[in-house]
Amino acid sequence: MASEELARKLERRLRREEAEEGSPLTAPLGAPAPQPPARPPTASADAELSAQLSRRLDINEGAARPRRCRVFNPYTEFPEFSRRLIKDLESMFKLYDAGQDGFIDLMELKLMMEKLGAPQTHLGLKSMIKEVDEDIDGKLSFREFLLIFHKAAAGLLQEDSGLMALAKLSEIDVALEGVKGAKTFFEAKVQALSSGSKFEAELKAEQDERKREEEERRLRQAAFQELKANFST
Ligand code: CA
Ligand code: CA
Numbered sequence: 001m002a003s004e005e006l007a008r009k010l011e012r013r014l015r016r017e018e019a020e021e022g023s024p025l026t027a028p029l030g031a032p033a034p035q036p037p038a039r040p041p042t043a044s045a046d047a048e049l050s051a052q053l054s055r056r057l058d059i060n061e062g063a064a065r066p067r068r069c070r071v072f073n074p075y076t077e078f079p080e081f082s083r084r085l086i087k088d089l090e091s092m093f094k095l096y097d098a099g100q101d102g103f104i105d106l107m108e109l110k111l112m113m114e115k116l117g118a119p120q121t122h123l124g125l126k127s128m129i130k131e132v133d134e135d136i137d138g139k140l141s142f143r144e145f146l147l148i149f150h151k152a153a154a155g156l157l158q159e160d161s162g163l164m165a166l167a168k169l170s171e172i173d174v175a176l177e178g179v180k181g182a183k184t185f186f187e188a189k190v191q192a193l194s195s196g197s198k199f200e201a202e203l204k205a206e207q208d209e210r211k212r213e214e215e216e217r218r219l220r221q222a223a224f225q226e227l228k229a230n231f232s233t
Contacts, residue, residue: 009046011071072143078150083202086146092170093145103139113162116169120162128162 074086081089096112097104104112106125113120120128129140132147151157152167 012046072141074142074146077143078146080153081146081149083206089146089149090142093142103137103141104145105139109140113166116166118162118165118169124162128166131157131161131163 074081074090075083078086093104094100096108096115098108098111099105106122106129109125109128110120113125129138132140132144132151134144134147135141148157148163149167152164157164157167
């Protein structure tokens, strides 16, 4: 999966940064950067590229840049949500992130609320964002988006608030598509908590699904080859 690959790359990058700690970044842009002292001989080209990019970023952004931004893992940060639910919420997030920049900004939230049938005023939208905007950048990251549902499930939202409307209205989809047989989002949450092996079961289901997709792709390719062969004769 692409996101897992990215996570691995970031992990390698962080390790590289750690190895480099202590060697000041004084090299001018474009000059060969200092090599870490104990460099594993098996370091891949990918890791090397990431390390170079990271050094370049360090140089561009200055030494004052806070280091170490942890890779956000929704599955460990929101263990009360099932994998399936997180995936559904991710799809929803991506759907409304029309600009595809990884954030839902005010305009995108405005459209979301209109689509959900609960249009908000400009001020209403602003206060919705403010309530979960942990990094105060005026837009919603995926983590902050999940926080809405976390707060809804934990009873931390006002009943008549915009965020509650968001959680409740999207809950319909979540309940129907996300967790089979669960009547409401909140029941689904309890269900997820009560079955310990659910995580493994879901992993297994995902793997099976991937296998099936691969098989389908293989069949499509075979069909395409056959078609091509027929054309060329
Ligand atoms: Ca966006
Ligand atoms: Ca934010």
